[in-house]
Amino acid sequence: MIVNMSYSCGLVGLPNVGKTTIFNILTKSSALAENYPFCTKDSNVGVAVIDDPRVHELQRILRPKSIRRATVKFVDIAGLVKDAHKGEGLGNQFLHYIREVDALAHVLRVFEDERVTHIYGDVNPMRDYEIVRLELILADLDTVTKSLEKFKKEVKAGKTFEPGFIEGLETIKATLEAGKMAIEALNGPRQLKAYAKSLLTGKPFFIILNISESELSEERYVEKLESIITMLAEENIPSVPFCVSIEEMIAEMSPEEKKQTLEEYNMPMSGVDLTCFAGLKALDLITFFTTVSDELSAWTIKANSTALTAAGKIHSDIAKNFVRAEVISYQDFVQLRGELNAKNAGRMRLEGKDYIVQDGDVIRFRFNKAA
Ligand SMILES: Nc1nc2c(ncn2[C@@H]2O[C@H](COP(=O)(O)OP(=O)(O)OP(=O)(O)O)[C@@H](O)[C@H]2O)c(=O)[nH]1
Numbered sequence: 001m002i003v004n005m006s007y008s009c010g011l012v013g014l015p016n017v018g019k020t021t022i023f024n025i026l027t028k029s030s031a032l033a034e035n036y037p038f039c040t041k042d043s044n045v046g047v048a049v050i051d052d053p054r055v056h057e058l059q060r061i062l063r064p065k066s067i068r069r070a071t072v073k074f075v076d077i078a079g080l081v082k083d084a085h086k087g088e089g090l091g092n093q094f095l096h097y098i099r100e101v102d103a104l105a106h107v108l109r110v111f112e113d114e115r116v117t118h119i120y121g122d123v124n125p126m127r128d129y130e131i132v133r134l135e136l137i138l139a140d141l142d143t144v145t146k147s148l149e150k151f152k153k154e155v156k157a158g159k160t161f162e163p164g165f166i167e168g169l170e171t172i173k174a175t176l177e178a179g180k181m182a183i184e185a186l187n188g189p190r191q192l193k194a195y196a197k198s199l200l201t202g203k204p205f206f207i208i209l210n211i212s213e214s215e216l217s218e219e220r221y222v223e224k225l226e227s228i229i230t231m232l233a234e235e236n237i238p239s240v241p242f243c244v245s246i247e248e249m250i251a252e253m254s255p256e257e258k259k260q261t262l263e264e265y266n267m268p269m270s271g272v273d274l275t276c277f278a279g280l281k282a283l284d285l286i287t288f289f290t291t292v293s294d295e296l297s298a299w300t301i302k303a304n305s306t307a308l309t310a311a312g313k314i315h316s317d318i319a320k321n322f323v324r325a326e327v328i329s330y331q332d333f334v335q336l337r338g339e340l341n342a343k344n345a346g347r348m349r350l351e352g353k354d355y356i357v358q359d360g361d362v363i364r365f366r367f368n369k370a371a
């Protein structure tokens with residue numbers, strides 16, 4: 001199968017909360033995940049396929065020879081503990097493995113199981129979140145402090161930065177010192193935004209709640225899960241539930257059995273799909289589709305991107321020699337069962353370079369091949 005990278009996502013959390021177990025399910029890998037803290041020392045890298053239900057629908061209509069799905073690169077790292085910045089646990093040097101990822105997912109242990117060691121003795125997801133959040137902030141503070149020292153020396157030596165860059169960095173530093181994430185202080189010139197991408201707390205993030213089946217079926221646990229989701233939502237932090245045993249069970253099932261099982265647990269999608277889509281949402285990415293030479297492809301771009309940007313995502317030559325985009329909305333494409341019918345019904349639009357691509361658009365790019 002041919003794949004197409006959509007975004008990259010680092011998994012962070014305390015040791016022994018299930019990061020590698022979840023990573024293995026997401027990426028169909030078999031990295032070592034054992035019941036002791038600091039099992040992962042370096043990093044594991046793998047790829048998850050975004051199983052967009054719209055691809056299945058389009059596949060039924062188009063019957064393509066091949067499908068190119070969008071994918072996510074996940075990076076699983078060691079666990080962070082309180083005072084990791086002072087060298088506790090494995091320290092925080094391993095955070096460099098996730099400096100360049102697009103988004104972060106915090107894995108929080110919600111499941112109760114006496115056999116699985118919790119490094120702080122009891123299960124308390126909100127406390128754990130705060131510990132990890134603070135360690136990420138302190139790691140960023142160290143990075144920004146060093147950068148500022150370096151940049152200020154460079155300014156003295158005559159180097160110039162975009163107006164507002166150094167001041168913006170000072171504001172980020174003050175924000176981190178106040179115990180807040182860099183993402184809250186990203187206003188500034190383009191150079192500042194580019195710099196902030198390498199800051200751990202400057203990245204969009206979401207929470208993966210590692211739950212057991214009890215959190216979906218036993219009243220007491222259901223209430224506990226709901227209260228955690230509400231607490232996070234009040235702080236505008238998106239979260240998704242992930243139940244390892246259900247994911248392992250449905251991995252072996254036919255699509256129909258899988259759908260039925262998820263319905264029984266009141267899950268709208270699998271944990272894998274919820275996770276992949278949470279990343280898309282956090283990064284404000286939308287999907288458009290193309291069909292060329294019997295290949296159906298799903299591509300992701302930032303929301304509010306133009307047709308020209310979308311063309312460039314496929315190939316720089318298509319953007320360079322762009323003539324027009326023939327666009328059918330996903331709803332029309334499915335309702336009218338394909339391109340020809342949509343065209344005959346007047347539902348195919350001819351759009352120019354500046355057209356703002358909508359989520360689900362099925363696009364055929366016309367470009368000048370001779371140029
Ligand atoms: N009961 C139960 N055990 C789980 C669950 N998820 C993970 N575990 C167990 O928890 C232990 C730790 O899992 P890992 O995936 O290695 O945890 P980790 O966060 O990667 O740990 P480090 O690499 O040490 O930071 C393993 O024994 C897993 O089998 C779960 O949902 N329920």
Ligand SMILES: [Mg+2]
Binds near residue numbers: 020032040076077
């Ligand atoms: Mg691990």
